[in-house]
Amino acid sequence: MSDFTRKYEDGVTRCKWPGNDAQYIEYHDQEWGVPRFGDDEMFERISLEGFQAGLSWITILKRREGFRKAFKNFEVKKVAKLTEVDVEKLMLNEGIIRNRAKIVSTIKNANLVLNLQKQGESISDIVWSFAPPANKRTTSTKNFEWRATTPESDALSKELRRLGFGFVGSTTMYALMQATGFVNDHAPGCFRRKELS
Template sequence: MEMKEEKRCGWCLGFEEYIQYHDKEWGVPVYDDRVHFEFLILESAQAGLSWSTILRKREGYRKAFADFDYEKVAQFSEERAEELLQDPGIVRNKLKINAAINNAKRFKEVQKEFGSFSNYIWSFVGGKPIQNAWENYKTAPATTPESDKLAKDLKKRGFKFLGSTTIYAHMQATGLVNDHQIDCLQYEIVKALGESKEY
């Protein structure tokens, strides 16, 4: 009997970490604020670069940004920001480093207002994942009305480096939207996860 090859979204087929990230994380609904903060840091760092570049530096970011503890990152001093500019484990861009520290402070403000960042961000999709049905990942949009609205609101709240394209990538990664191809092995799994949560 011939083994059926498991199909995945075309974008992840490059190296093992990419495949693992696709199979275990991408599109899985996230309600943990620390995970949301991690992805916001990584996605704002990605601007102008490939996601695979950032994924390879993920552990470097984990070390540099206090295991993605937004409480600690919000306290980073100018001296700490300067030190990070010398860290080869991350993207050494002053604007992006300063944005991460700024965003940690804004993140805490959102938590205070909404009880959690998760409550805030999920409100932009009505509390339930948007289920798309793409035959090819390339047909998925770069932005949507929801990402436009969320990015605009984040900007108003003082967040940096989080435009609509970056925010849509965040929504895809953290399961606010299911953009796996319909023939991908993860499509039905992620869809079921989104439908199983009690709202």
């Protein structure tokens, strides 16, 4: 064991951060660090990470199905059509984080993704272009620590902001990179680290 892992009741050694929450453990075991592709998928991840800014991920995870329902399963074309009337309805929706700036930003971001698609570009491809080289995606075991940002997340954040996206700061983008398999930040000793390497 390390400062970053522990043996759970099921006998499996994992990262410590899921604690004892079954949903969080399932997310750690099945999703965190698994590569994700496609514009709708990447749009969902960018949106949820944006809503998470200033909150804990478990807060978002517990409401993820509510977010999916409220935001049309994060289908870019559908979210881009949401109006101010929809924003007011979303502000009353207890199944999501009711933050007007984040809701409005999600709709704006959907329109930006749609505009990129009309120009023959893909948000998924743009985001993945900032991934570190494959041989550097698993973080070093020497002096391991979870970082908040990297040069790649700084560059990704800068590019998305240049394109007009909101709630895409470097810390948020590094969380996206961890969650979507750009980097393998499972702690040394965690069973998923080896599986995803």
